[in-house]
Amino acid sequence: MSKSYQAIVVGAGPAGSSAALTMARAGLDVALVERGSFPGEKNMFGGVLHRMPSLEKIFPDFWERAPLERHIVKKGVTFMTGESCFSTTIEAGNYDRPPYNGYTIFRPSFDRWLADEAVAAGATLITRATVDDVVRKDGRISGVSIVGRSGQLHAPVVVAADGVLSFTAQKAGLRKATFDPAQMAVGVKALIDMPREMIDDRFGLVRDQGFANEFVGCTEGVRGGGFLYTNYDSLSVGLVFHLASLRTSGKTPYDLLNAFLEQPQMAKMVCGGRLQEYSAHLIPEGGYDMIPELVGDGILVTGDAAAFCNATGLNLEGINLASHSGVVAGEAVIAAHRAGDFSRYGLSSYKKMLEESFVIKDLKLFRNAPHMLHNNRIYQEYPEMMCSFMENIYKIEGAPKQSVTRQFLKSAKEKVGLGKLLADGFSAWRSL
Amino acid sequence: MNIDEIFDNTSFTIDREAHIVLDYDVCTGCDNRGCVNSCPARCYSWSEDEQKMTFVHDGCLECGTCYVVCHRNAFTRWRYPRGGFGVAYRMT
Structure with a gap:
């Protein structure tokens, strides 16, 4: 009919x-x-x-x-390696007052x-x-x-x-008729049940406050990143991969997700939770040029x-x-x-x-951000550089110290290379 | 977390009629087969011994990764499942 x-x-x-x-x-x-x-x-x-x-x-x-669900009062970025992580968070009074900046x-x-x-x-x-x-x-x-x-x-x-x-x-x-894998990403997510009080205590939240965190360096070199968001009584944890990079990596989304959940610092955050649902979806990440x-x-x-x-x-x-x-x-x-x-x-x-x-x-x-994000170093070398730099800063072992600048240059040289660091910095500045 | 468990936690209403149909000859001649590792639902498996691709639509999360990743257009059909069938997310 x-x-x-x-x-x-x-x-x-x-x-x-x-x-x-x-x-x-x-x-x-x-x-x-x-x-x-x-x-x-x-x-x-x-x-x-x-x-x-x-x-x-x-x-x-x-x-x-x-x-x-919860309103986000705390936002963080974590640079992650196989066994270390360096995080920055912003928690703002304004995020905790209406109109709230975001909700899960x-x-x-x-x-x-x-x-x-x-x-x-x-x-x-x-x-x-x-x-x-x-x-x-x-x-x-x-x-x-x-x-x-x-x-x-x-x-x-x-x-x-x-x-x-x-x-x-x-x-x-x-x-x-066809899509360019370079303009697409796939997100996979585990919904993890966790008692409300445990979430509040673990992430330092009260009332309906929520925490949102992004991760870089948790994808074994595949271009992409991770996320963790708090719902009332569950966590949304997942990874996003650029398809052009995932396709040639030989790695699978679920093995990478598993490794992410088992990374020592991450494992502490999801410990005590129970897996509820697994989901996947594509994201059009090509930006203006993809319209x-x-x-x-x-x-x-x-x-x-x-x-x-x-x-x-x-x-x-x-x-x-x-x-x-x-x-x-x-x-x-x-x-x-x-x-x-x-x-x-x-x-x-x-x-x-x-x-x-x-x-x-x-x-x-x-418009240029998608191109900048196609730089593979962002997903492995830079997180490693950040973690090694911060780790060395706090290392006190009785040997004479080096200046912070020297330590930074040492980490940068080891993990990325100075020329590349300059070029990438310029490219990031231009696109953001 | 146990990886095999991950797939058991998502609900489906399975349609007998597959919404994705492959021309396996194209897969046999493919030099990439990025679908096998990229599919988040492990729907694709390649047997090196038999030189044969196997595809199961049952656990498909309808994400479209294979549709984008396949550069040989091996699909004789790629559409979403009939209304009411396929994956059913409850709380994602």
Whole structure:
């Protein structure tokens, strides 16, 4: 059976549900199509939900409404070797006062909640529906077809929010047929159950405070990094690898994850926990240069499908960009309905609004970060240099001391090489 | 942590119909086979003796790593499972 709507959104993640919510609130008849048996069932992420400007505008009480875990008061970076680690953390009073800078969340709860808000606003949620193609009429996109179902869904406009591999955008001819492994990363994660009091004591937290830590040097030379985030009564611990590097390394994600969890300092942090769930997902890490065509006749591309992910090495953002792009896509569709023009020209306000927002501006600003992060030394030599330098600084063994500068140069020379250190420093400064 | 245990903790509703289908001849002629080590769910295994690739879709986490890593496009089908099937995350 075929059905008609005023708009179809493919994928009920943060981008799709934000788009459906925006359109439904404006009175449009929207179908929100999700392949999972509920929204969020297929989704995982590393980490932290940052400020959500567009959703905060829709829901002034967003932070009370959304299902959140702990707010992050402490952020850290750890340089790790097989048996040492050197960490820096920032814990700020401002992070412990509203508006909080970030929260840990569970995607199966958060995504489900956001989709429910779209439904409450009037959107039609269709779950267990895997979209496998777009429908065309007179050269423009006019709907989608679903695996195993004979009918099609029709609408004058489709919002592709179907995630990192976006087959919807591909079928519409908006993204390239193949991906470059150099622009993709895979994240694997272990969800580890741990009593709340144990987490509070171990990481120095009280009330609903949370801790977020990133790790470098924990991937046996594969380009990538690690993370540890505290939920109320569990830890999210995982690794992210650049696919171009993982593919040729011969190493497996689960063995590396196991080694990470068994690294002596790490083992102390997860000790006493119980493994609950293992998950994996791709991350579009190519930045600005990876963005596909965003607008076609009768179609818009949002969220991960549009590679809206900012991985600079310091911050990892995606959901905030996804949600904002979804809201803006919704607004563009509303304008197109008013004008009765669903061509790429009628929908072009989407691109314009994005270019004026933090989504495209930030991706442009950090355009070179993905290239800088392709430097293999960051993932082994530098963590080793940092650890050996710090280890020597605190070593007091009765021999005459060397100046700090000398010690630094010694570690740098041994582990990296001075010329490379200068070149890398320059490249990092340029891209950040 | 025990690695074999890791895979037992994730829930699936397995579809009999595979959502990923390989042309194994392409795999046999491949010079890279990055899928074997890169797949986070160990769905791919290569037998050096038999010169044969084996793929099992059962434990697939639907991440897309193989889709990106395979430079020979060995897939005669690569799509997500039918609605309601496949991996079901509860609290990730």
